[in-house]
Amino acid sequence: MESENGVKRKLILIDGYSLLFRAFFAGQALTTSDKRPTGALYGLANMLLSVLQSDKPDAIMVCWDAHAPTFREQEFIDYKAHRPSAAPELKEQMPVARQLVSAFGIPCVELAGYEADDIIGTLAHKGKAEGYQVIVITGDSDQLQLVDDHRVIVEITQRGVSERKAYDRQAVYDRYGVWPEQIPDFKALTGDASDNIPGVPGIGEKTAAKLLQQFGTLENLLEHLDQVTPPRIQQALKEAKEQALFSKRLATIVCDVPLEVEIVPYSPSEADWQRVRAIFRDLEFRSLLARIPQPSSPLAAREEEAPEERFDVAYRPIRDAAALKHALEVVKTKGRVAIRLELEGDAPLDAKLRGVAFAVEETEGENGGFKPSSYYVAIQEPEAIGGLWSFGEGGASDQEGGYVASLQELEPLFNASGIRRLVYQAKQVLIVLQRHGVRPLPFDFDVQIAAYLLDAGRSAYPLMDIAETYLRRRLELEDAFAPAERLMVEAGAILALEQPLERQLETNGMTKVFYEIEMPLVPVLAAIEQHGLLVDVDYLSVLSQKMAEQIAKIAAEIYELAGMEFNIGSPKQLQEVLFNKLQLPRGKKTKTGYSTGADLLEQLAPRYEIARKILEYREMAKLKATYADALVRLVRPDTHRVHTSLNQTITSTGRLSSSDPNLQNIPIRSEVGRQIRRAFIAPNGYKLLSCDYSQIELRVLAHVSDDPTLIQAFLNDEDIHAATAATVFGVEVAQVTPEQRRLAKTINFAVIYGQSAFSLAATLGVETGVAHEWIQAYFARLPGVKRYIEEIKELAHRQGWVQTLFGRRRYLPDLHSGNHQIRQAAERAAINMPIQGTAADIMKLAMIRVYHHLNAREDCALLLQVHDELLFEVKEEEIEACVAEIVPLMQEAYPLKVPLKVDAKVGTDWANMENVTSPLPKR
Template identity: 40%
Template sequence: MPKLILIDGSSYLYRAFHALPPLSNARGEATGALFGVVNMLRATLKAKPDYLAFVSDAPGPTFRDALYAQYKANRPPMPDDLRSQVEPMLAIVAALGFPILRVGGVEADDVIGTLALQAQAQGIEVEVSTSDKDMAQLVGSHVTLVNTMSNTVLDSAGVMEKFGVMPAQIIDFLALTGDAIDNIPGVPKCGPKTAARWLGEYGSLDGVIAHADRIGGKIGESLRATLPQLPLSRQLATIKTDVPLEFGPTDLARREADVEQLRELYTRYEFKAALKELDSAAEPAGAHPVHDALRAEQHQSHRVQGALLQTEFSGPGEYELVTTQARFDAWLEELRGAELIAFDTETTSLDAMRADIVGLSFAVEPGRACYLPLGHDYPGVPPQLDRDDVLRALKPIFEDATRPKLGQHAKYDINILSHYGIAVQGLKHDSMLESYVWNATATRHDMDSLAKKYLGYDTVKYEDVAGKGARQISFSQVDLDTACRYAAEDADVTLRLHHALWPKLESVPALRRVYEEIEIPLVPVLAEMERRGVLIDGDELRRQSQQLGRRMLELQQQSYALAGREFNLDSPKQLQAVLFDELHLEAKLKTPTGQPSTNEEALEAIADTHELPRLILDYRGLAKLRSTYTDKLSAIVNPRTGRVHTSYHQGSVATGRISSSDPNLQNIPVRTEEGRRIRQAFIAPPGWWVMAADYSQIELRIMAHLSGDEGLLKAFREGGDVHRATAAEVFGLKPEEVSANQRRAAKAINFGLMYGMSAFGLARQLGVDRAEAGDYMARYFARYPGVHAFMEATRERAHHDGYVETIFGRRLYLENLNARNQALRQGAERAAVNAPMQGSAADIIKRAMIAVAAWLKDRDDAHMLMQVHDELVFEVRADAVDTVRTAVVARMSGAAELAVPLLVDVGVGANWDEAH
């Protein structure tokens, strides 16, 4: 699953300040807290999250101050030694590429809570880096708290162990105990153990209040005396999770680090380890020697033995290191006679298109496995089998479709073996996908997490055998015995997981069909797309970079003219001086140190008061396009193929959607002219064309199908403009009488309802007041009663079953449907309504990809290159365009039988932009 790390900035700073000695540099500047923060941030980046943000409080009062004038009244002012470290801290955070978030009127906790729930609903794993106990109320199946300083993780079980209550009870727990730091009044003399005991007995704060007369002694008297204030305490302790934000979790990708700025800051504050890490980032992988601790762990025997608990699959296995021809021949015979072969590859890289094979592991029965080292290259490595001879002998087994095979994320291994002329056939199972289809939200679907959840087994981690950080070595440098313990376990645990998960899927026929008819057949399709890659016009990207550079220079010159002097547009300090000291613009937002902010939010707030802030925003937008796309895409062209290769992920999004990374080709900008032009660099070879086939309004069509609403069905069956038809229904007009604003309102409602949009959200989107937006929605539901009935029925079924289903039977479990926290509950209900549409759309395009790939299998005149949400992108030989277009439309429109036509729009051009 994609991961989002949300850093509680204030918590980071105070933890570091109080935990570390009062350090200083040669200039006498305090650096202790700064040193701690930098180390924690570096540790965060090593986790390589997909999204991340540094969240801090905005200056000024919040809604809690209005609720309770004494809120945080006892908090002492920030010490001067700490205050002086805030600005350099923010400079380093920014230079590292972290998005910095501050939202006025709420606290950082509320921003974190809102983003955490949004991410969880989108199938994104969330880590909140904090030591604040209030955050425990956010913990769920995909939200954990991480204390980077103590290296501890708090999940639901950890919350229960630490506080004696579940995460859903933390708010009530805090209301009872109070919070001296935030000056939240609680029940006098009610400590954590008492609060936990009361909540364990009565379930909630409301239950405690209802039974207050049953609690005796002085503590009972204290409780009854404070009953009137407890609702306020609960309100103050509740993290707001519905803050209106202009950004979402997927907007929080790390920006490119400013290496020179970091070097300057690290040098000034004398952070030698950080400097060394910065300078060694360009060193080749595997340049460091094996860690002494790993050497001490080497095994003297080639076999790691242990007793396996066959019924529970939770004990250690018996693993064999195969280095002789006789033992290899014996394992070949076992593989030829096996009912199911679990296999795994060890390689030099996570990038399947650049990796070389180091070894192979196999298991044919739980608890017993082998490892075949083929490419270990450390000094003094013992003799290994010849790689080519081994692969030649294994090729008939791998390519025999009648011999069932099993992998964990097998797509990667299939692509690795393809480099050596092996086309794997007969993939029957994938333990990652078994877990994903069984319950997409129960856990992450990596082997370590699955083994812990479904087997109660702690696996050997990669860092245990290869080390961490800058000292991590390539697997080819891991000694054979240690490598055997790690690699053979992979194959063994994969087989154990299959034995644990497959009976679950067999017990639910609909889930088994999703697994066998959609997910497993899609693995080789995605593998082939990854191997094919997409052709990039490097010259076009370079031209665009130059054009962006010229436009940025023009914006610089215009900015200089407006400012009356030259300054560095990339320097917040210089920009601050120009905007606020020289032009005397009003600073709407400030930094934690009280200085005027120059971040995007702050510039947007003053963009209508002067031309310069808008120019700066335009300049930054172009700079981001240039650094993220036009300068970068050419640099990641694979030297083996001359193409860019993405990685597609089946098991990352809870609704079933495919995601893309390294690079994310599903996120190429399309909303601006400069962004759309980037697609012009995605081209076809000479004599070929780019073809893009896109489902038309697929989720809205699924809504019509599932709801059975006659009005909506009629709008689609008649084939006109569905948004104009909706507007005509809602406003009681003839279609030709509908205005542009009325059509826009109808479109917003049509799509917004699928995502649970409220009248408040619709009002913001349309720029009308809430009453008018509510009136629009009321008219909509009056004209389309079937839609309203479907939404209500879906919510009711979700509350009853704990999950919702797609048209094909895929389930999405929603853990917060019955949460007492209204925001959590409403978020889960919105997800419940949307999931059948988004999940069904994901299933449909997956089925289409399988059908199209089957048709393309024996053809050499077309190749499927990319999947981007509801769109498939191909390269097609010029003489086959008409044939391929007809075949693709037939298979995409035939991927599901809906009550309305499933329409596909197809475009053809010399590049992706022309075809889209």
């Protein structure tokens, strides 16, 4: 079956639940305003739109697992039995997922007794027979066995569901060393842990591939066991012969399921798109609405979209050099421009620049309304030179007759003085432009950062959502898949958003935070991300092996304590061992049994060694996977460094967060955390310099509480934790033991975080009554702190929000929750946010001051901000000078009633650092 132009028609088969699961675990935990979980649904909807846009299928179907036992489960009771039950938040999204797919007009296919794999296999064979090119989209590698020359391609989702890797026959062989049709034989030998298929004990992937390269099939292998070497493998096959054959049956996809389904052309109607629009609105997927084609009927559009109008711009695509020159003159005349980049790829360190849209307030709409003029110009394909991009002179035309410019021609847009520049995601824009050889002047306004400040409790800030909230307009197009028009609309929206956002910032008292902290921080973060951190790859390889041995040792200790071996990572088996066999105290009951989470284990750890060991096992396994193994993969080949992303719009307190890799979560004081930090090193001729604020949150607490005792202790440069220990335990400061100081330190920070006596008792492993007495003794010594806590809770209940010293707000709607636990959590946030948020603001001010100071030096670079610490890379001979300059800049970042103090350390790696003399803080 071919289209009119002779191209083979395309059938796409989607593994519904596989992609839904991947979207759930890879995406954000999104919810609607009425608290319905939607993260997995958002990922699925986004993927469907992308498939329709990029693949343009002639037919498309989504296959699901039916809610009934399959023939595999009937034959093998343990098939997939070890898999934990789906999280309640995911289960709630499953039925809606089918409704979502059906709204697109895409057939949903399932059959009781069979898995989605079997449905896909059957439809793939049917599609081949009918002349389709078949593309299977899944997150399950089992389906690679369906690959068949170029008639069936399997695309495995990568990084959630946003990227896909295509497998033809050769790609399957390159990955496994066997051909697609040998995959069932391969899994029969190796087993499949994800499906609980047993396989043959002792045979791994390399051995299985060699055997199948020699013998072809499992059956032929078993018939010629006398030719198998070494003897150990031969014996393993003899002992597990029947198990191997049974495993192959379980692993083989059935391709003749009795389906009564026809493959029909996919041609969505206007009614389909209206249903998609309706379900997107119900799920609050505002950012996806613009990707839905608009109904062609004006009446239908008016009826469907009556509540809000579509955002409108005057489209002005650049057709030649003269038009570009004129557009840039308009920008200079108007003095205000919004810029939007067209990127290929999302990661700013890798994204290629394909086009630029920019908007100015040039014309008026009907009745004098605001209507921006938006320009678009394609950018010439660059060549990479020395890590940057080199462009030609421009002047070509693209396939649609538009002008293709070089970035040099657009320099006035980014660098001309006297122009106010507005963007969305300023850090990303800055990094991309700098990588492409442009050094733009600072951006003046970022609508994403402004929206974040105005509502810091949200999980994300898509431009579509911001426009709907503050403009009451939808960023939708006549053609949802027209990139130039989309970019022009978005540039126009950025321009229109500045005034309402700025008015709201002023109303909320956050203009200072925006213009003096967040916007100046953008180039600082961009510089940090592009510089990266050097890591010792060889050391990490050795560390990974050592950690694997340590994990095995801890597991053996757990087995000895349990009196049996079991899967430590299985909640179900852990429940059986801890609560049934060992009779440990149980915590709260969940849908899958009693909780084995960290909260319970931490409560049990002081009394039960097995709980301590399980926590140790989990931490070691997590750190091995997250750092020892992952850091090596994250080293960029062009820089030989790791480049973390510092996220500016994630936390509700104003703190920065770190991702890819997350360097905030490396334990600071544990030995395994030190081993991870040891991997970050200085290059030859340089050293790492750590400048760490000492007890900054307690100093902020002294300032906001105005407690005279706490203030005087800091003015006297006393050991705050020892002083607290002396009060709580009734001893002289000189007699405080290290253990008492450790307990007092926990109490100090428990107060900041609003912990209850019950929670503190669980943390310290003492009785609740004892913890209560300690807290009361603390408040008796520091009545100003107690007064602050009572006043801030009362203020938060009265106005619904709290703020930092700089005016950064956090809204706390859960203060009025009918649920006591939720309300208490909101009260703890009300106590903590002004302290932690102020400390975060001070750190950001310090980063800005230090960054601008270091711009004049080539021998010192800011590498990272993590917690209360700044990490630098400094030439060895300049250490003393840099310490003398940086420490005062940090200590004088903001005047408190007590001095800020910074401790400086130097070393060749991040773990092994020695104290250096630093200037004392001014008083």
